[in-house]
Amino acid sequence: MSDIPDELVLRRHRDLVGRQWHVLVRRGLLVLLCAFLVLALANLFGQRPHTTTATATEAKLSVYGPTRLRSGLYYEARFTIDAESELKEATLVLDRGWMEGMTINTIEPSPIGEASRDGKLSLTLGHVPAGKSYVLFIQSQVNPTNVGHRSQDVTLYDGEQRLTTIHRDMTVFP
Numbered sequence: 001m002s003d004i005p006d007e008l009v010l011r012r013h014r015d016l017v018g019r020q021w022h023v024l025v026r027r028g029l030l031v032l033l034c035a036f037l038v039l040a041l042a043n044l045f046g047q048r049p050h051t052t053t054a055t056a057t058e059a060k061l062s063v064y065g066p067t068r069l070r071s072g073l074y075y076e077a078r079f080t081i082d083a084e085s086e087l088k089e090a091t092l093v094l095d096r097g098w099m100e101g102m103t104i105n106t107i108e109p110s111p112i113g114e115a116s117r118d119g120k121l122s123l124t125l126g127h128v129p130a131g132k133s134y135v136l137f138i139q140s141q142v143n144p145t146n147v148g149h150r151s152q153d154v155t156l157y158d159g160e161q162r163l164t165t166i167h168r169d170m171t172v173f174p
Contacts, residue, residue: 043068045173047075054156056164058085059128061156068171072144074105079136079154087128087158092136094121095153097170101146105139147174 004010011017039045047066054061065077077098081090092111096119098104113124128134150172155165 045070047073049075049077052166052168054164054166056156058158058163059083059087059090059156061154061164061166063154063166063168066170067152067168068173069142070173071142071146074139074141077138077140079138081125081128081134081136081156083128083130083132083134086130087163089157089159090125090128090134091157091159092123092125093117093155093157094123095151096120097150097152098138098140100150101143101172103141103143105141106137108137108139111136142172146172148172 008014012019016022045068047069049064049066051062051064053063060080060082062080062082063077064080066075069075079092081087081092083090099121107123111123112126113122115122115124123136125134125136148171150170152168152170153165154168156163
């Protein structure tokens with residue numbers, strides 16, 4: 001059998017005398033990493049979409065999109081207007097949280113008009129006949145430096161008459 005190298009001390013390196021707690025620290029860190037991954041798989045950190053709906057006598061408004069996102073990710077939001085009665089000038093007004101720290105890649109179908117209404121994005125969609133639906137898609141990307149909570153309220157108007165509002169919040173994780 002060969003001699004023990006000069007740098008090794010059997011009590012410390014083989015028997016781990018005085019270092020038993022190092023094993024517990026390594027195992028604890030591994031458990032924390034695994035717990036983090038399980039929480040991510042359970043969608044704690046975003047991007048699974050869900051539907052939020054608000055109803056008025058004239059129309060029903062639904063928003064299908066994620067409320068928890070991670071920085072840098074692409075996502076899509078779908079806005080559906082189901083007209084119970086004729087909407088002559090349907091307009092969606094999106095809170096600032098839809099644009100702050102976001103890059104809007106596309107809005108389809110393109111609205112008839114875009115404007116600012118008290119700093120909020122106003123999308124004029126036009127005529128929606130009674131009994132018909134209008135579906136609008138917005139594809140966006142979360143800017144990498146965007147972290148925090150945002151209000152993403154959506155209000156449906158017919159001309160200047162407010163019909164209904166959906167209150168929702170979005171959380172962006174780093």
